[in-house]
Amino acid sequence: MANEIVKIPDLGGVDEVVVLEVLIKVGDSVTTDQPLMSLESEKASMDVPSDRDGKVTAILLQVGDKVREGDACISVEANNSAPKPEVPPETSDAEAAAVAPQTKITPAPTATKTVAPTQQAVKVVSPAEPGASTGYASPTVRRLARQLGIDLAVVPASGSGGRVTQDDLVAVIQARQGLVPATSIARSADAPLSPSWQDPTKFGPCEQKKLGKIKNATAKAMAQSWANVVHVTQFDQVDITALEAFRCSHKDALKAQSIRLTMLAFNIKALVPALIQHPNVNASYQASEKTRWEKRYYHVGFAVDTPGGLVVPVIQNVDQLSVIEIAQQLGELSQKARASQLTPRDMVGASFTVSSLGGLGGTYFTPIVNQPQSAILGVSRAATQPVWDGKNFQPRLMLPLSLSYDHRLIDGAEAMRFLNDYTTALQALTDCDLNKS
Template sequence: MQIMTPDIGVDKATVAEILVSVGDTVAVDDSLVLLESDKASVEVPSTAAGVVKSISVALGDEVHEGTVLIELEAEGAAPAAEAPKAEAAPAPQPEASSVEPAPAQQAAPTSASAVVDVQVPDIGVEKATVAEILVKVGDAVAVDDSLVLLESDKASVEVPSTVAGTIEAIEIQAGDSVKEGVVILKVKTAGTAPAAEAPKAEAASASASVKTEAASQAAPVQTGAMEIAVPDLGVDKAAVAEILVAVGDTVEKDQSIVVVESDKATVEVPSTAAGVIKAIHVTLGQNVSEGIALVTIEGQAPAQVAVTAAAEAPKAEVKAQPASAAVQPAAEPVQQQGADKLTKAQNEANAKVYAGPAVRKLARELGVVLSDVKASGAHARVMKEDLKAYVKTRLSAPQSAPAASSAVQSAGLPKLPDFTAFGGTEEKVLTRLQQVSIPQLSLNNFIPQVTQFDLADITELEAWRNDLKGGFKKDGISLTIMAFIIKAVSHLLKEEREFAGHLSDDGKSVLLRNEIHMGIAVATPDGLTVPVLRNPDQKTIKQIAVELGVMGQKARDKKLSPKDLQGANFTISSLGAIGGTAFTPLVNWPQVAILGISPATMQPVWNGQGFEPKLMLPLTLSYDHRVINGADAARFTNKLTKLLSDIRSLLL
C-alpha cells in the first residue's frame, strides 16, 4: 500500500528527513518522513503496519497533499483493516444537522473503560494552527480542561476536553494545520456520562445561535446611529484587550473593532454594520458581557445588533446560557479583580505581545509585563514555560529589584520631543540585557558619587607577568594584568573594609561584610554584565586567572546563572586595551565603591635626577561619599599603587 502526504495545512513542504529505510518494519503511527514548511515541521506517521518496500521521495523534494512518500507491504490484513475503520468513523458527520454535536463529543458505548477521540470542534474558520499542546500522554484531565491552543488569523482558542479521563495518545503536533473533525488526541475514560453532557449544552447553545442568526437576518434594515454590542461570547464576562478603531474611522461590515479576552479565548468582535465610528464606549482592561455597547456607528445595518459569536468564538467553548440573561448596566475595570496585579498601562502593553489566553491570564495573576519575557515560541510567541522561567529568575534576583523599579518611576525623565521636523528618527531596539540594566543604573541618581584618580607604576609587574605567561599558556591559561589587580585589591579590602561594605537602610551605620566577593565587568555583544568572583583573597594568581577565563566565556555564551551575578561587595571595570586615558565608573548599588582600570601607557617619570620610562596604569576609584571620605579614597588608591608597583609586598 502507498503512504501519501496528508493534509498538512500548507500548499507544499520540503522533505527534511527520511526516518526509515527499505526493509524496515514499521507499526501504525510510526514516523516515516519529516516535512518542513515556513510554518512548521511535521512528522508524517504510517497509517498501517508493515515492511517498507520502497521510498518514493528524496531529501529536499517538495511535496504536497496526496504525494506518494512510501510504498508499504502490509504484514497482515488486520492492521490494514483497522485504519479504514478509524477513518470511516467520522464519515456520517456531514449528514448531521447544524445543531448536532460532532461525533467526537457523542457518548461512547457504556463500558468500564473506553478510549474517546477528542476532535477539533467548529471553531468558525476553515482551518487553524496548533499553537500549543497543553497536556501530555498520561495526564489526567477533567471535562472542560483545556487541551490544545489553536490559532487562526482572527482568534486564539483553547479547545476543552469533552470527557474526563487520562490522555492515551496525542495525534497532532505544534504547528499542524487542523480543521473541524480532525482528531486531536485520545482520552481513556472509565465512564461516559460526562461525554454525554457536553453535547447537550453545545446543542442548546448551537440551537440558540441558529435562532439568533435567523432573527438577525429577518430584522428590518435601518439607517442612522446604532450601537454595536458585545455578542454572546460563551462566558459571563471578558476583558477588552485591544481597541482596533478610533472615533472617525470608517469601518466595513464584519471588520474587527475590538479584541476581548477571557480565560479560554481571545476573540476579535466584528462590526455588524458599515459606517463611521461616532463614539467608543469601552476602555482597555474593562470587563464586558453580552449586550454591553462597544461603539456607536453612523451608517446602515440590521436593527438587531446582537451578534452570534459563531464566526469568531469556538462553539466547543460555548456554555448553555439562560434565555433571558440580564444585561449589566456597567462594567468594572479589570484592575478591580483580585487576581489582576497589573496596571491599566501594563495591561495595554500586554495586549500588544503575541501570547495565548492562558499565558495572558497567568501574566495578569502574577503581575508580569509580557514584553519583559523572552519568547521562545514560533513567531516570537510567549509560551507558559517562558513566563515561568522569567518569574523564577525574578524570584531568585536580589531583593533590590522592586526598589529599582520604583526609583526609575520617581526619577523619570520627560518625554522626548518630536524630531519629525529635524529629519526624523530610526528606532534601534536595546538588547534585553541593556533593557534590564536600566533600573539598576538609574539608582546611581541617588548616590552622591565622587571619583578619585591615580597612577600605578606597573613596570616591574608587567615584566614579571611576561616571564610567567609562557608557562601559563602551555596550561591553556591566559594570564592578564587583571588577575594581579584583583589579588591586590582583595588584599587591600581586608584592611579597608568600608570599601566593601554597605550603607544601612536607616543611614546610621555601615554593614561590613565578612567575605569578599568581587564583581568583574565583562563586555558581551548584548551589553555589559557583571559576574562575581568568589573569595579572591583566598585564591592564588593562577586560580584567579583560570576563573576569569571561565567567567568571561560563560558571560559571552549567555550561560551565567542568577547566582553567578549576585552577592558582590566591590566591582572592578577595565577598559583593557580598548583605548582611552581615564573614565568615571558608576557605583553599583548597594555597593559603595568601584575601581576603573584604563589602558597602561609608557610615560616619563622623574626619579629625582632624571626621567625614566615607566609603564603607568590609570586608576579611577568612584565611591559613595556618604560612606567614604575623600581622604579615605586617596589613602586607598595610594596603597593600591604601592601594592601594584611591588607585588612582593603582598607576602609581608
C-alpha cells in the first residue's frame, strides 16, 4: 500500500478558507466521504470528505491555517490502491489538536507585528494592564479588523489568552461612533475581563454549551454587518387573498410531481421587476471607493432553518426561472441544507436575500442585511384582517413585509417605492403561467 494525498476540494468560487476543526488524527482509519476537516469562509462552513478508504499517516494542515482549492490536506495509506510516490509522513501539531466532530476548537493565536499606536478615540491600555491588547486574533477577526481599518495593537482584548474577539472590534466601532464612551472599552487594572459579563452560576444551576459551527459563523457575520451597515427597516403589508387562492388551486397537482408550491416561490419571483426598477436595492456600497456596484444579475438567497442554525443557499438567475422552477430549487436546496450537504458554491453570489418566517408565525421583524448586499426582505405569516373597501370591511389575507436596507445607499423614499413596486408585482402573479420565466 502507498501513501496518497487528499486535497482540498472545489470551494465554489471562494478564494481562501480557514481550517476550523481537524476531525481525525494520525493512525485513524477513514472511509470514503468521511469528514476529515471543517473549513470556514466568511459566509459558510463545509467539511472536507475523504475521497478514499485508508489509514491516516500524516495531517498536513492545522487549525487556523488558510487554504485554497487543491492544497494538500492529509496523507492516507490507501486500501487497494495502485502504488504512488510516497509522501513522507510529517509530525503534525494538528494531531494534538484533533478532536471529536462535536467539539469546537478555537484557532491557535498568531502573533502580529505591533504597530506604534497613533492617536485614537480608543484609549491605549498599558501592556501591564489586564485586558491590554496582545494583537492576537483569529484569521476571521484579523480580516474584519483590516476591513474596518482597526489596528489590532490598540484594541483591548477580552478573549482567552489575550485574544482580540469580534465583540472587541464592535466596541471600538461603537466608541468611534460615539455610541459608548471610548474609556468604557479600555479596562483598568481592577476591571473584570468582560465588564458586561456576570457569572450566572452565582445565581443558580447552569449548563455551558459550545455554539455550533453555523451559529458561530452567523454570529460573526451578523456582528460585522451590524457594525458596518446603517440599518433602517421599513414595514408594509400586501393583500395576497387572490394569490393564495391561486396557489392553493395548483399545489395539489404539483405535489403529485414532488413539487411543493409555497408562497416563498412567488415572493422570490416578484422580486425581479422591483429590483430592475430600483437598482440600488440590488447593489453593493463600496465605502473605500465611495462608489456603488449595480449588479446586472439577480441571484436570491433565502434563509433556511436547520438544526445547526440558519444557512442561506442561493438561487441563481431568478429572472430566468419560472415559479415552478424556483419552487423546485427551493425544495432541493432546503433539503440539502437540512442534511448539511450544501457546498460553498450553493451559498455564494447572492445579490439580495429573503428571510421568511411565515411557517413559524409573527408579524414584523428586523432582518440583518447580509453584506455586501444592500437590502434584505423579511416575510412573516399572513393573517386575515378586516380591510375597509370604501363601503364595508372585508376579510383579506394580508402578508407582513419587513425591508431592512443600508441607509448609506438607499433612502426611505426609495425603499418605500421599492416595496410599492414589489407588492404590485406580487399581486400581478395571480393567474400567471407557472411555467413561464
